[in-house]
Amino acid sequence: MKRYWLFFSQCITVLLAAWFVVATLKPEWLRSAQRSADGMTLLQAPAASPLSRAAGSLSAPAQKASPAVVSISTSKNRTSRNTDPWSRFFEGDTEENTGGLGSGVIVSPEGHILTNNHVVEDADDIEVILADGRRAAAKVIGTDPDTDLALLKIQLDKLPVIVLGQPQDLQVGDVVLAIGNPFGVGQTVTSGIVSALGRSHLGINTFENFIQTDAAINPGNSGGALVDVHGHLMGINTAIYSRSGGNMGIGFAIPVSTAQQVMQDLLKNGKVSRGWIGVEPQDLTPELAESFQLPAAGKQAWPQGVVITGVLQNGPAAKAGIRPGDVIVQVAGQNVGNVSELLTQVASLQPGTTTDVKVWRRHGELVLRLTPSERPTQRKPNR
Incomplete structure (x- = not known):
């Protein structure tokens, strides 16, 4: 009998020691099954390790790219003319303040931010809100309406900076993330794939080569980041095709790269300084090529032309x-295939x-010997 009692006490001691070790080193093992106050047993998964997603x-x-994506708030001060002569005599014209929302991407530790031109166009005040809650007034370094891009700068320390990717490595079907501040709800991440590359002839910008x-x-996503699965910046989100205003x-x-x-x-x-020659071009259709009596492809390798x-x-x-009616087939030794290329x-x-x-x-x-002028700046309507 004494022998059994000694064996039993040793087993209890070993079990208590094991329980103590597990409770100290792996407490989540003991939480996998919990009994509630009413006697119901609940199964709970152990806490996941950050390295085992x-x-x-x-x-x-x-997580890598989001800290460098910011929200942009703009305001415009407009004078509203008072049409009531009596009220206008005493009150004068009134000031109206309108605002807008967009997104941007921090691309340098010095505080440079890429965004869309239509996000900050005509803005009197621009405020940048970082993902960590910090705020700063932004100065416009320059804008380019022809590509709908703008460069801002803020003065803050220890800024998160996004890593620029290699867009030539991007392929149709690759997974990408869009990060921005849609409808002002706060930073949002959505996922999808690359549906097409080199999209043009959309009538969105003067120079188009869209992902x-x-x-x-x-x-609200305008100016935000399009990143690859490594968190590297592949593009600046700029526009959507929509009949309802939503995605x-x-x-x-x-x-x-652009x-x-x-x-x-x-x-x-x-x-941005670009060349300009002052012509109205049109794509060359097979019918037009025949009417202009261009050499057939079978007789001579000839670019399509404009x-x-x-x-x-x-x-x-x-x-x-x-002259009108001329077909431009080469510029500076490069073949011209369509209006976009020209x-x-x-x-x-x-x-x-x-x-x-x-x-x-x-x-x-x-x-012909041609000396281009500088392309005039063209304003794009807000989108």
């Missing part, structure tokens, strides 16, 4: 000898620097 979770890129995505983008699964972002080029020009000159339907009087193209190639020319332009006119080709 479920397969397919996008929390890592979201299309089905990640939910809504009003319909077709959103557009400006590639970060944003970098614009940002460098804005930092250096406060504006028909010039109008030439500005005393403009660079007119001075170079370009705009891009002309824009890349250095204003004031003469270059060669090849045109087809009346059964033959001509090489």
